[in-house]
Amino acid sequence: MEQNRREFLKVAAGVSAAAFAAGCSTDRMNLVSSGGPMCGFTVPPIKEIKVGIIGIGARGTGAAKRLPFVPGVRVTALCDIQGEKVDNVLSWYKQNGKPDAKRYVGGPEEWKRLCDDPNVDVVYSVTPRELHGPINVYGLNAGKHVLQEVPGAFTIEECWATVEAAEKARRHCFLLENSPYGEFPMLAHRLCHEGLLGDIIHVDSAYIHDQRKLQYKPNDGRFWRIKRHQTHHGNYYPTHPTGCTARYLNINHGDKFDFIVSLESLSGGFERFGRDNFPASDWRHDAKMVKGDMNTSIIRTANGRSIMLQHCVSMPHPYDRINQVWGTLGVFRQYPDYKVVFEEKAGAGSTHSYFSDEKAEEIRKKYMNPMWKKAGNYAKTVGGHGGTDYIMDLRWAYCLQNGLPLDTNVYDLASWSAIVELSERSVNSGSRPMEFPDFTRGAWKTTPAFEIPDVDLAKVGDGNFGKLIDIKADDQI
Numbered sequence: 001m002e003q004n005r006r007e008f009l010k011v012a013a014g015v016s017a018a019a020f021a022a023g024c025s026t027d028r029m030n031l032v033s034s035g036g037p038m039c040g041f042t043v044p045p046i047k048e049i050k051v052g053i054i055g056i057g058a059r060g061t062g063a064a065k066r067l068p069f070v071p072g073v074r075v076t077a078l079c080d081i082q083g084e085k086v087d088n089v090l091s092w093y094k095q096n097g098k099p100d101a102k103r104y105v106g107g108p109e110e111w112k113r114l115c116d117d118p119n120v121d122v123v124y125s126v127t128p129r130e131l132h133g134p135i136n137v138y139g140l141n142a143g144k145h146v147l148q149e150v151p152g153a154f155t156i157e158e159c160w161a162t163v164e165a166a167e168k169a170r171r172h173c174f175l176l177e178n179s180p181y182g183e184f185p186m187l188a189h190r191l192c193h194e195g196l197l198g199d200i201i202h203v204d205s206a207y208i209h210d211q212r213k214l215q216y217k218p219n220d221g222r223f224w225r226i227k228r229h230q231t232h233h234g235n236y237y238p239t240h241p242t243g244c245t246a247r248y249l250n251i252n253h254g255d256k257f258d259f260i261v262s263l264e265s266l267s268g269g270f271e272r273f274g275r276d277n278f279p280a281s282d283w284r285h286d287a288k289m290v291k292g293d294m295n296t297s298i299i300r301t302a303n304g305r306s307i308m309l310q311h312c313v314s315m316p317h318p319y320d321r322i323n324q325v326w327g328t329l330g331v332f333r334q335y336p337d338y339k340v341v342f343e344e345k346a347g348a349g350s351t352h353s354y355f356s357d358e359k360a361e362e363i364r365k366k367y368m369n370p371m372w373k374k375a376g377n378y379a380k381t382v383g384g385h386g387g388t389d390y391i392m393d394l395r396w397a398y399c400l401q402n403g404l405p406l407d408t409n410v411y412d413l414a415s416w417s418a419i420v421e422l423s424e425r426s427v428n429s430g431s432r433p434m435e436f437p438d439f440t441r442g443a444w445k446t447t448p449a450f451e452i453p454d455v456d457l458a459k460v461g462d463g464n465f466g467k468l469i470d471i472k473a474d475d476q477i
Contacts, residue, residue, distance in 0.1 A: 038409045038410050039252075039411070041405060043171075045401055045402055046121055049073045049121055051067055051077075051120070051123075052077035052114045052117060052123055053077070054114055054127055054131075055127035055128075055149075056078060056086055060080070063124060065092060072401050072460065073397050075099075075101050077103075079104035079105065079114045081110070086104075102114075115144055122147060123147065125148045125149055128224060132148055132152060132153055132158070133161060133162060136148055136153065136166075136173055140162070140168075143171065145400070146173045150239040150240070151416070152173070152413035152416070153417045156437065159439065162410060166409075173409075175243070175412065178389050178392045179240045179388070180247050180407075181389075185323060185334070186372060186453070187369065190369060191332055194367070195329075196329065196367075197325060197328075197330045198327040198330065200326070201327060201328060203308070204323075205244065206310035206312075207311050208313075208318075208321070208322075211225065212314060212316075215229075216273060216277065226270070229289045229290065229314070230290055230291075232291060233295070234291070234424030235297055236424075237313075238309060239416045239419075243408075245309075249307075250449045250450055253447045253449050255303040255305065256440070257299055259433040259436065261426055261434075262297040263295075263296055263427060264296075265293050267289040269316075274286065289314075294311075295311040297310075320335045329342045330343060331351070338364070340354060369452065370452070371395065374457060375457075394460070395455065397460075402459050422436065457469075
């Protein structure tokens with residue numbers, strides 16, 4: 001499976017000769033850039049974090065209205081091509097007594113001006129996916145910490161460019177992947193971390209989400225999602241399940257993704273939806289897809305663990321991420337219902353059925369992540385995927401305010417996002433194995449395991465957060 005950097009890129013889709021001339025060589029695989037590695041990287045505490053948000057769509061608007069409720073965080077700049085979206089948020093700030101923010105609107109490169117703004121510490125990027133890689137590199141080169149929506153990059157080349165920019169700039173590049181911060185994924189992580197499931201052997205994971213209406217009838221009239229299905233194979237949205245799996249298996253923190261095998265079913269779900277819902281005169285009536293309905297990938301890790309990862313957004317199926325963790329002492333699953341069973345030692349109990357609902361609830365309460373115990377109710381009130389987004393934002397802000405490493409680093413962003421290109425390459429090659437680059441350049445072997453995320457309420461913002469979360473958030477939320 002050994003491949004050097006040049007061989008790896010020669011088979012990557014869309015790589016031109018110009019890319020090699022720009023410096024795509026084995027040096028990128030074997031040498032650390034001038035800045036040094038980012039494992040365990042910290043910066044001096046930032047007590048007031050000034051955030052600039054790029055992209056004020058659905059998620060961007062949610063972030064813009066959520067972040068002012070994270071103590072010690074101030075939104076100082078907003079950017080979007082559509083000025084009215086920025087104006088709507090600014091109007092909301094004024095109505096709700098929040099500080100004003102600078103307005104960057106109009107041109108397609110206004111986001112660069114925001115990145116260059118000296119009154120911005122953190123770039124919070126919630127843009128169309130083709131901008132993720134460029135914003136990573138430009139923002140990092142501008143000396144900003146970059147928090148990037150998922151996936152963090154779309155190509156292996158963008159992943160490498162992001163890694164090198166972070167290493168050189170000595171700035172954080174954090175993936176805004178909310179799923180690991182959900183109550184049940186954090187519960188599963190704690191069960192894994194404390195050894196209650198034994199040695200973790202395998203994880204079943206997925207992103208199954210019926211998006212037929214969303215993709216055929218987008219609210220903003222833009223069809224960027226479905227166009228991906230018309231032109232590409234592979235799993236283009238892997239990080240929701242993978243972010244959880246990576247923490248359970250300590251990927252880049254003692255283990256690493258080794259190789260991936262990916263295959264696809266035929267495509268029929270989107271086509272049937274088009275025929276049944278649009279007249280023959282509409283292009284959607286007979287639109288043809290390249291990507292199959294169900295993409296299934298198998299990943300093996302360097303330490304021999306296995307992962308099943310699925311992606312399907314074009315068939316009628318309830319939302320499902322599976323999130324099933326297999327250990328030598330027991331199993332945890334989240335969908336369609338939370339279930340758990342484990343033994344104290346192998347063979348010391350019956351695992352032919354899950355624990356009763358009552359016992360499972362006892363375990364949920366006993367091993368609940370401490371952040372959810374402390375701030376879960378407040379997070380649910382503020383909102384963002386049932387409070388998950390708020391818990392994520394609270395955690396990265398707490399780490400920056402106290403000079404701690406972020407939960408995930410740029411190598412995690414790159415490894416999770418690399419599945420986009422690698423899964424497509426595997427499908428295109430007849431489901432041959434594709435090797436993951438080692439973005440850590442060997443540092444995964446000695447990087448400590450993922451810790452259980454927590455916050456000290458006395459060290460959040462001005463120290464009064466503990467009192468704040470004892471009351472409900474303002475009614476305007």
